[in-house]
Amino acid sequence: MNPLGLYCVTADQASHGRELCERYGFVWLEALPETGHALRLDAERLALLSLGRGAPGPVWVDFVAGRADWRRRHGGGRGQGVAKACGLKNGTPRVLDATAGLGRDAFVLASLGCHLDLVERSPVAAALLEDGLARAAADAEVGPIVARMRLWHRDAASALADWHGERPEVIYLDPMFPEKNKSALSKKEMQAFQTVIGPDLDADALLAPARALANSRVAVKRPRHAPWLAGVEPGLVYQGDSVRYDVYL
Numbered sequence: 001m002n003p004l005g006l007y008c009v010t011a012d013q014a015s016h017g018r019e020l021c022e023r024y025g026f027v028w029l030e031a032l033p034e035t036g037h038a039l040r041l042d043a044e045r046l047a048l049l050s051l052g053r054g055a056p057g058p059v060w061v062d063f064v065a066g067r068a069d070w071r072r073r074h075g076g077g078r079g080q081g082v083a084k085a086c087g088l089k090n091g092t093p094r095v096l097d098a099t100a101g102l103g104r105d106a107f108v109l110a111s112l113g114c115h116l117d118l119v120e121r122s123p124v125a126a127a128l129l130e131d132g133l134a135r136a137a138a139d140a141e142v143g144p145i146v147a148r149m150r151l152w153h154r155d156a157a158s159a160l161a162d163w164h165g166e167r168p169e170v171i172y173l174d175p176m177f178p179e180k181n182k183s184a185l186s187k188k189e190m191q192a193f194q195t196v197i198g199p200d201l202d203a204d205a206l207l208a209p210a211r212a213l214a215n216s217r218v219a220v221k222r223p224r225h226a227p228w229l230a231g232v233e234p235g236l237v238y239q240g241d242s243v244r245y246d247v248y249l
């Protein structure tokens with residue numbers, strides 16, 4: 001996939017924009033293209049745009065307002081599937097989220113008190129997540145929560161094989177499943193995210209190193225009817241309406 005372009009709205013953000021291009025390999029844009037996808041940096045945020053007629057709205061990471069905030073206040077706490085799958089019934093384990101994406105699941109776990117390492121290989125997802133974490137850090141209520149989330153822009157296969165940090169109790173995996181029916185994706189905007197990132201066809205290879213590294217369990221989020229990751233039967237399954245959590249103890 002070609003590197004994505006980054007467009008900076010005002011000169012004030014130019015040095016930060018150029019630094020993101022250098023670090024993540026984005027191409028500096030003098031103007032937004034008419035079609036396709038691009039990153040847009042303004043004083044508020046970094047966002048992934050879909051361009052052209054009928055294109056879905058922008059995607060960005062917001063832990064302070066919107067869905068993440070609602071879910072933090074009213075989402076069901078430790079009764080949520082991700083919390084049950086990661087074993088939060090018995091405490092607040094240290095979690096390695098090896099497929100961090102836009103950090104939504106990780107934020108739920110951090111809100112419930114967990115410390116997390118987040119590993120993300122896609123430059124687009126990592127840059128959006130980094131931006132959301134930085135903005136949330138300045139918020140009085142959410143700042144202490146995101147202080148428990150540490151992002152690493154790298155491939156999980158090598159990170160799991162060569163982990164130098166504190167050994168995680170739990171490893172959480174939520175690779176992008178090759179979705180045939182795109183309307184099944186929760187929001188139109190997320191279709192853009194999937195188009196830019198692509199399916200994670202190598203996800204099976206993460207299960208064995210994750211099981212070798214995790215102190216207590218590996219939790220895998222799958223679409224409800226998807227086959228087991230790497231064809232390995234889990235010890236425990238939490239079935240939700242549209243997703244399933246397979247737990248390897």
Ligand SMILES: C[S@@+](CC[C@H](N)C(=O)[O-])C[C@H]1O[C@@H](n2cnc3c(N)ncnc32)[C@H](O)[C@@H]1O
Pocket residue numbers: 098099100101102103104105106119120121122125154155156157174175176177197200203206
């Ligand atoms: C479905 S998204 C995860 C969504 C995330 N759970 C959330 O709540 O926002 C899958 C993410 O895993 C990342 N990913 C897949 N395989 C990876 C790997 N081997 N190393 C690092 N990241 C990976 C993809 O780039 C993508 O951003």
